Amino acid sequence: MSVKFGSSGIRGIVSEEITPQIALDFGLAIGSIYHEVVIGRDPRVSGKMLESAVVCGLLAAGSKVVKIGMVPTPTLAIASRNFDCGIMVTASHNPAEYNGMKVFKKGMSFDSKDQEEIEHLLNEKKWSFAKWEKTGNVSENGTALREHTDIILKNIKNAKLKVVVDCGCGAASVITPYLLREMGCQVITLNSQPDGHFPGREPEPMDETLGSLKIMVKTAGGDLGIAHDGDADRMMAVDNQGRFVTGDKMLAFFAVREAKKTIAVPVDTSRVIDDLLDGVKISRTKVGDVYVAEELKRIGGDFGGEPSGAWIFPGISLCPDGIYAAARLVELVNREGDFGDLLDDIPDYPVKRGAFPCSDRHKAMSGISRQLGKLGAINTLDGVRVDMEDGWVLVRPSGTEPKIRITVESMNRCDELYKMAEDIVKGEIK
Numbered sequence: 001m002s003v004k005f006g007s008s009g010i011r012g013i014v015s016e017e018i019t020p021q022i023a024l025d026f027g028l029a030i031g032s033i034y035h036e037v038v039i040g041r042d043p044r045v046s047g048k049m050l051e052s053a054v055v056c057g058l059l060a061a062g063s064k065v066v067k068i069g070m071v072p073t074p075t076l077a078i079a080s081r082n083f084d085c086g087i088m089v090t091a092s093h094n095p096a097e098y099n100g101m102k103v104f105k106k107g108m109s110f111d112s113k114d115q116e117e118i119e120h121l122l123n124e125k126k127w128s129f130a131k132w133e134k135t136g137n138v139s140e141n142g143t144a145l146r147e148h149t150d151i152i153l154k155n156i157k158n159a160k161l162k163v164v165v166d167c168g169c170g171a172a173s174v175i176t177p178y179l180l181r182e183m184g185c186q187v188i189t190l191n192s193q194p195d196g197h198f199p200g201r202e203p204e205p206m207d208e209t210l211g212s213l214k215i216m217v218k219t220a221g222g223d224l225g226i227a228h229d230g231d232a233d234r235m236m237a238v239d240n241q242g243r244f245v246t247g248d249k250m251l252a253f254f255a256v257r258e259a260k261k262t263i264a265v266p267v268d269t270s271r272v273i274d275d276l277l278d279g280v281k282i283s284r285t286k287v288g289d290v291y292v293a294e295e296l297k298r299i300g301g302d303f304g305g306e307p308s309g310a311w312i313f314p315g316i317s318l319c320p321d322g323i324y325a326a327a328r329l330v331e332l333v334n335r336e337g338d339f340g341d342l343l344d345d346i347p348d349y350p351v352k353r354g355a356f357p358c359s360d361r362h363k364a365m366s367g368i369s370r371q372l373g374k375l376g377a378i379n380t381l382d383g384v385r386v387d388m389e390d391g392w393v394l395v396r397p398s399g400t401e402p403k404i405r406i407t408v409e410s411m412n413r414c415d416e417l418y419k420m421a422e423d424i425v426k427g428e429i430k
């Protein structure tokens with residue numbers, strides 16, 4: 001089976017798509033190029049199994065490996081600055097049966113050239129085993145969480161807020177509640193025991209999955225609620241009225257406070273950002289935090305983010321850091337006051353998103369592209385986006401799942417445009 005990097009590394013259902021054999025080969029491929037490698041994992045049930053297989057491959061190729069245990073992805077990304085390469089065994093926000101590998105170099109996700117190099121090795125099985133006396137060695141280091149925490153605390157002021165934190169039983173469980181307490185907050189936790197079955201809720205932090213957090217923030221009189229995905233590169237929030245903060249609103253909230261000259265956002269981001277940020281250059285990228293990070297590096301941007309909950313603060317890290325984002329949000333709310341009121345200052349632009357299963361995305365997209373082209377000028381930065389006077393439609397193949405995604409934004413006819421896009425997509429995927 002050929003192995004392909006998606007926009008966030010390799011990912012699939014364990015023992016079907018992601019096998020110990022693939023993990024072993026992956027370790028051999030990485031180890032034949034990179035000699036000092038740091039590895040971490042989220043709390044998924046299959047994490048230790050896959051980590052062991054990757055480490056075995058790395059050692060067989062002759063690498064020196066340091067294991068930092070169960071940590072969030074942004075913690076591993078920061079640790080990778082001191083190595084040739086960092087590997088995170090995670091399936092991010094996907095359900096419990098998934099797992100995979102994200103790869104980092106000097107604190108940043110592999111770029112497409114680095115990915116292609118590994119893909120080529122994997123698919124051609126072009127590696128050699130190290131001679132017996134050159135096989136690698138492995139050690140463990142438990143300081144990564146402390147180092148990440150200290151970097152954040154150095155950049156954030158103390159805050160005396162009541163914060164409810166829902167870690168979704170993911171990797172954030174071992175850092176966010178403790179960090180916020182060190183900042184001076186009163187912290188109430190939900191789902192903050194690491195558990196790879198994700199018993200509390202699905203790992204993706206969305207309006208539908210955060211019912212308990214919304215209730216808890218309201219009943220406990222919290223100033224805000226924080227939620228993470230399985231590997232804590234994402235952060236979403238709930239306001240003091242128990243309302244879920246949409247990704248577009250969260251993005252706008254951060255952007256108006258962080259932007260000085262330039263920011264980077266993906267092509268599926270609301271126009272609200274263009275209207276709020278006068279005099280700031282907004283660079284649009286393909287969907288995927290990797291592309292946002294690459295663009296930020298290229299333009300020296302102040303901030304980048306995705307409505308999915310990935311926020312990049314280049315002064316801290318070029319990997320989306322849900323932990324830093326949580327601390328920064330708490331600091332801002334502590335400084336500026338009532339979170340709900342602050343959010344109400346940001347206009348609501350109706351956005352509708354949806355996804356449809358599709359096995360042959362390439363074939364479906366060519367038909368979809370033809371049909372959308374009839375509506376207006378198309379932009380093919382990622383998928384197909386059509387901009388109209390009163391809104392826009394974006395249809396694109398998912399970078400991580402066999403799905404076609406629709407995003408529609410329009411002040412007056414969001415539902416109408418969505419229905420039209422849905423009919424086109426359904427007509428092409430059948």
Ligand code: MG
Pocket residue numbers: 091092093229230231232233234
């Ligand atoms: Mg994630």
